[in-house]
Amino acid sequence: MTELDLARAQMAMLFAFHILFAVAGMGMPVLMVIAERAHLRTGHPVYLELARRWAKGTAVLFAVGAVSGTVLSFELGLLWPRFMSFAGGVIGLPFALEGFAFFTEAIFLGIYLYGWDRVSPRLHLASGVLVAIGGVLSGIFVVTANAWMNSPAGFTLVDGRPVDVSPLAAMLNPASATETIHMTLAAFAASGFAVAGIHAFLLLRNRENFFHRKALEIALAVGCAAAVLLPFSGDMNARFIARNQPVKLAALEGQFETERGAPLRIGGIPDVASRTTRYAIEVPKGLSLLAYHDPDARVQGLAAFPRDEWPAPVPVHLAFQTMVAGGMAMTLLSVAAAWLFWKKREGIFSRRFLIAVALCGPVGLLCVEAGWGVTEMGRQPWVIRGVMRTAEAVTPVGSLLLPFAFFSLLYLGLGAASVWLLRREVAASPFFPGGGGDVADPPDPEGIE
């Protein structure tokens, strides 16, 4: 591996780790606020217990997200000093805004976690809402910076340096809207499904546990609401990429030759040597239809671009296929959940459906990783598309294997510890006699031990 590969591997590892916690930092506060609101409305203690436990989970996930995010803000400069030297003055603004969003999150999470007995219930709930808003805004601001790397704007390039800089135009670059919407929805879908999956798994052991039932309802509601919208935001992204980053689209789809009425390939492995994608199921004219909403539209293939400007077609295509397949699974499950719930509320607690939800639990997070891989690997060989190559940005400091190995081990330990702690918290399965209070739809009394 070259030093460049090591730098890329380290950055990828740091992002892959951080993004899981960042996604939880966007989604979890919404779940805990919904539970607390339900408690204030119904007075039922089960919701208070849920809010408290989800808050504890949020606290651990937020703490790890905060420190791993700090690492990233430094590593941008440690691993890619030339990138930051160029980009800092152009795209620093969203990071400054993110700082304030992050402050909001941290301040009100402190009040939320430690203030149960110190502030009024209303201020407490409002703090939770501000944590959720701060979380979503943090995510949005950071993603605009990534959008800028895909679609640089807000400056003029003169002698390799940015002049006439407009930070606002850089932040509101053409890719920002589609990327931020898709990422925000993905964060809610992934965290909603991950939490729902955990509670579905525990319900499979004891289907009448009232605590897990209520948890599943809230988490599924959030996850499904987001997941049904993902195909639309995905479509917006694909059409944007078709227009702005055609070489990325070609790599995503394994499209080597330029053609009219290009087929949509499901699965398959791109073979760079023979410039074909093998073993794919081809839907005639599907790609032209999806990317341009016109079955006969012309789609540029990889061959239309210089070879040294191609992203690596194999990992990009596979990551893209993984993301789409997982996203479709979540969308279908969401539609099924809505239908079951509408027919008979008890339907979502049927054994078969619980198994499906439990299996779908990790899918959202997997899709987030795959989707991040698509946007990052699909932009290669550029770090700022068309402006700076990744190879030009890398640090001259050598021996990058050391920090890579070190942070990998550190994060492995951290990840294992987080999972272990969260497991302890959830597996406790607090017992609540069903019904009581104003909660509608108590479980069957004979089901309670």
Place this chain on the structure above:
Amino acid sequence: MPDPATLSAGCLLASLVLYALFGGADFGGGVWDLLARNPGAADRRRLIASAIGPVWETNHIWLIVGIVILFTAFPGAFAVICTALFVPLTVVLAGIVLRGAAFAFHAYHLHESPKAGRWGIVFATASLVTPVFLGIVFGAISSGRIRATEPLAFRGSVTVWLSPFPISVGFLVLVSFAFLAAVYLILETNEPELREKFRRDSLRSAAVLVFLSGLTMALAAVDAREFFRSFMGRSWSIPLLAAEVAAAAGAIASLALRRYPLARACAAAQASLLLIGWGLAQYPYLVRPDITVFSAAASRGTLRFLLGTLAVGAVLLFPAIFLLLRVFKWEAISGTPRTP
């Protein structure tokens, strides 16, 4: 009205002062956790954890604000600092990760388990190492050893920070944080024994602090000459040094007289003056001797936008921070702590 580059550098310094006063003290708390010995170690550790718990993440963000100002307003300087100081910055990051994660695990889940001690040790050790390397970074950029040969790039050795002055600044920062924490902690409790313990710790660390300040100055005279000349030879040098000495003496005297709120004000003033003095002596350099706030400044448009964002953000932020302190720190701030 100063120019936008100077104003941005001022904002950077301000965020660093706030980080030292709040986040620095949280690190100092970890140091006292590490040094806590029986009898009463468990009580002291519990007090430290409860004092830090609700606020540490907020306090930590001042560092992020600082780094964001640095790379937005002075992107070239950020690149040079990150390249030359790759090693100490990496250690700082590892320390931040370990400290934060261990504290969160410790505080939110494990206090009831017998294994809590292990996380406590990670938390405390990371609290000891991180400030030293953070200080080394500050010492190194003022030492005059980091040369940016071509415009805003560094091609020297990555061990450029291994020299007496940066290392002594590292320990000065560690002891400053520990001193701040000990003084703050006195007012977090009304338990007489705990108070006396932290009062003794404050006085001891004050003595080490005085010694290290002298040593650092002496080392600066030989190992960071330009910085030393600037620190001692400006029109503000004598008044600032006098204020610094007065604040330190005030802190020690009021600790001796058990006037704790006054001691806290003096300790905070002393730490702030130390950093402000460093910043003034460093100005107009960001990285001595080749990079100034002007040579590294981003475009005027960026600087104006950044300053506007910081101003608007501050208007929203400070009431929120006030609320946080009002909820959790009011007794400590007003000098009338409750029984824990």
